[in-house]
Amino acid sequence: MKSVISALSAKLQSGEWSSLYLTEKYIKEIERRNPKLNAYVHLTFDEARKNAEAADVMISEGRATPLTGIPFTLKDNIATDGLLTTCCSKILQGLKPYYNATVWQKLKAQGAVLLGKTNMDEFAMGSTSETSYFGAPLNPVDTTRVTGGSSGGGAAAVCANLAAYALGSDTGGSIRQPASFCGVVGFKPTYGAVSRYGLLAYGSSLDQIGPITSSVTDAALVYDAIRGDDKADGTSCPTPDGKTVLRGDVKNLKIGVAKEYFEGISPEIKGAIDNMIAEYERAGAQIVEVSIPALKLALPVYYIIACAEASSNLGRYDGIRYGYRAKNYTSVDDMITKTRTQGFGKEVKKRIMLGTYVLSSGYFDAYYKKACLLRKTVESQMAEAFEKCDVLFAPTAPNTAFKQGYSGGNAVETYLSDVCTVPVNIAGLPAISIPCGVDKNGMPVGMQIIGKKFSDALVLDTAYYAERENLSLCADVEGGVKL
Ligand code: GLN
Numbered sequence: 001m002k003s004v005i006s007a008l009s010a011k012l013q014s015g016e017w018s019s020l021y022l023t024e025k026y027i028k029e030i031e032r033r034n035p036k037l038n039a040y041v042h043l044t045f046d047e048a049r050k051n052a053e054a055a056d057v058m059i060s061e062g063r064a065t066p067l068t069g070i071p072f073t074l075k076d077n078i079a080t081d082g083l084l085t086t087c088c089s090k091i092l093q094g095l096k097p098y099y100n101a102t103v104w105q106k107l108k109a110q111g112a113v114l115l116g117k118t119n120m121d122e123f124a125m126g127s128t129s130e131t132s133y134f135g136a137p138l139n140p141v142d143t144t145r146v147t148g149g150s151s152g153g154g155a156a157a158v159c160a161n162l163a164a165y166a167l168g169s170d171t172g173g174s175i176r177q178p179a180s181f182c183g184v185v186g187f188k189p190t191y192g193a194v195s196r197y198g199l200l201a202y203g204s205s206l207d208q209i210g211p212i213t214s215s216v217t218d219a220a221l222v223y224d225a226i227r228g229d230d231k232a233d234g235t236s237c238p239t240p241d242g243k244t245v246l247r248g249d250v251k252n253l254k255i256g257v258a259k260e261y262f263e264g265i266s267p268e269i270k271g272a273i274d275n276m277i278a279e280y281e282r283a284g285a286q287i288v289e290v291s292i293p294a295l296k297l298a299l300p301v302y303y304i305i306a307c308a309e310a311s312s313n314l315g316r317y318d319g320i321r322y323g324y325r326a327k328n329y330t331s332v333d334d335m336i337t338k339t340r341t342q343g344f345g346k347e348v349k350k351r352i353m354l355g356t357y358v359l360s361s362g363y364f365d366a367y368y369k370k371a372c373l374l375r376k377t378v379e380s381q382m383a384e385a386f387e388k389c390d391v392l393f394a395p396t397a398p399n400t401a402f403k404q405g406y407s408g409g410n411a412v413e414t415y416l417s418d419v420c421t422v423p424v425n426i427a428g429l430p431a432i433s434i435p436c437g438v439d440k441n442g443m444p445v446g447m448q449i450i451g452k453k454f455s456d457a458l459v460l461d462t463a464y465y466a467e468r469e470n471l472s473l474c475a476d477v478e479g480g481v482k483l
Pocket residue numbers: 124125126127149150169170171172173174175202306418
């Protein structure tokens with residue numbers, strides 16, 4: 001893996017390329033390849049050109065940061081003032097917010113260049129990006145397969161070199177799992193480390209914004225640029241001052257391996273992770289076996305809490321304030337019913353119904369309350385594991401990228417494929433997915449490195465060892481902007 005951001009930044013700083021020139025290169029590639037890949041759903045080329053001109057001024061005045069002038073994408077659930085933000089749902093058709101998400105405010109102030117908004121599962125509900133109102137993005141490694149989800153468009157754009165990096169959101173794995181399916185890096189920070197202001201909510205106690213990149217170095221650069229306390233998000237927290245230092249220092253690092261993470265994992269994926277663990281051991285890390293029996297509770301707990309929160313969060317979409325409104329109706333109630341019936345897709349409706357059910361009187365204690373209690377058990381057992389180790393290594397997903405269309409007829413299997421990613425969201429922990437090999441079809445396998453709360457820098461540094469030693473290789477796909 002090499003740092004695309006550092007390489008591009010060096011060209012901009014030396015004056016070899018202007019940001020506008022670089023931006024036009026990306027625009028040309030997007031125009032050529034996006035019609036097939038469907039990674040972007042809204043293109044913001046006018047904004048990109050304006051951003052690039054501003055970045056060129058910043059560079060000429062010596063005010064550049066590592067992200068100045070670098071073209072990137074935002075997931076379509078991150079609010080952008082005056083630019084379409086639709087969560088890939090019909091119900092938000094045509095919605096242009098009046099404010100910017102904090103992450104976009106921060107990046108804009110640093111001279112970042114926004115190329116567009118990327119494809120996703122509708123309201124971030126899914127693991128393949130196929131529930132998008134705009135149709136699924138294709139996996140650039142093998143276009144007959146899905147990108148994963150829900151931040152599939154961002155992972156596809158980075159993999160196909162149609163953006164230097166992407167921001168995604170991760171409620172139950174939506175940054176890490178598509179990163180693993182597309183052979184790139186996906187980092188979900190500690191809950192609270194990055195402001196959620198302007199992220200259109202799915203499960204507010206689980207949602208977190210983070211970067212999808214083609215190297216660990218880039219993930220750290222983007223993380224440093226977007227993190228920090230924010231008055232506009234009451235759940236955000238201060239993060240350490242100064243930049244994240246990457247040394248790849250793994251000597252005497254205690255790596256925990258929990259057998260529960262490997263139950264039901266394909267032998268190929270397990271083998272790829274075992275090889276990676278052996279490499280770290282050779283470098284002087286200590287491997288510690290740990291047990292987290294509550295991991296098996298994480299998936300049902302996640303689907304109860306995420307759906308409960310979604311049913312409340314999505315209640316605001318009623319045809320009155322945002323986006324789509326049904327055409328023919330006889331009363332306000334009829335308008336709201338028809339707008340929702342026509343505007344929400346099947347998966348979103350299913351989850352709103354599930355969420356409403358688990359919150360309804362008579363079922364609240366049996367489902368929602370119980371899930372909240374068991375959430376604490378998962379959290380405390382993970383915290384106990386971190387008394388014995390510094391980081392945990394685990395698969396990102398039990399499988400590699402599905403064929404397009406497969407998940408439609410296999411809903412339960414698709415939900416089960418989140419089994420390795422959801423525990424981290426339930427416990428609010430930081431985790432990164434890095435590529436660690438390919439399966440027999442050449443599809444990328446991802447490995448997670450998980451840390452305790454606010455050990456984001458350690459998680460990144462541990463992953464950096466694999467980058468420095470060339471143990472982790474991103475997918476190499478034809479075309480796109482390359483160096
Ligand atoms: N696949 C999970 C779900 O469908 C996670 C989605 C996400 O992280 N946004 O809920």
